[in-house]
């Protein structure tokens with residue numbers, strides 16, 4: 001009964017082939033500025049929705065408002081080929097940024113920036129170049145105010161547990 005057999009095979013293929021998901025994802029952020037005082041650690045929230053595993057994708061964080069960054073060093077944080085590409089980031093962010101390894105797996109591409117200064121104030125863009133969707137980027141605004149209230153900044157501060165377990169490339173080994 002070859003006909004029945006091939007019908008079964010076709011049915012099997014139809015059931016177990018995942019439906020293509022295209023034009024369906026978007027990058028989002030809250031729209032609220034993050035307010036911090038100099039020396040604080042902040043988390044710039046950015047998500048891919050619906051949830052998508054971002055571990056094997058390229059994630060770019062940059063400053064769209066910074067007009068005169070040297071070419072090839074324009075990133076605040078660049079994650080590509082499963083690691084941070086350090087030599088393409090602006091030197092002022094060296095050793096100060098990380099993504100969250102646990103979050104990446106669930107579309108959470110939030111960036112931690114440690115020890116912020118007033119020079120860090122401005123717009124940060126999270127961007128997924130290869131995302132299958134119309135909204136591939138989002139902007140998070142960071143305000144660094146000398147007298148910013150601690151009640152606001154505490155929300156954005158890193159909890160110790162996240163620092164110990166989730167920070168990706170948080171520990172940079174000295175290159176010799």
Ligand SMILES: *[C@@H]1O[C@H](CO)[C@@H](O)[C@H](O)[C@H]1NC(C)=O
Nearest residue numbers: 043047100103108110162166
């Ligand atoms: C994304 O990850 C950061 C760092 O772990 C966390 O603070 C934040 O709540 C997460 N956002 C969502 C929507 O899960």
Ligand SMILES: *[C@@H]1O[C@H](CO)[C@@H](O)[C@H](O)[C@H]1NC(C)=O
Nearest residue numbers: 038039040114115116117118
């Ligand atoms: C934070 O940055 C300031 C300069 O902006 C520096 O003097 C200080 O040592 C830094 N603190 C840490 C913990 O890296």
Ligand SMILES: *[C@@H]1O[C@H](CO)[C@@H](O)[C@H](O)[C@H]1NC(C)=O
Nearest residue numbers: 038118144145146147148149
């Ligand atoms: C911060 O507060 C101090 C006194 O409370 C004031 O002298 C100073 O001008 C304030 N700085 C800013 C940037 O508002």
Ligand SMILES: *[C@@H]1O[C@H](CO)[C@@H](O)[C@H](O)[C@H]1NC(C)=O
Nearest residue numbers: 091093094095172173174175
């Ligand atoms: C980053 O940290 C490494 C190791 O701690 C150090 O060797 C390097 O000089 C640091 N880079 C900058 C720009 O501070």
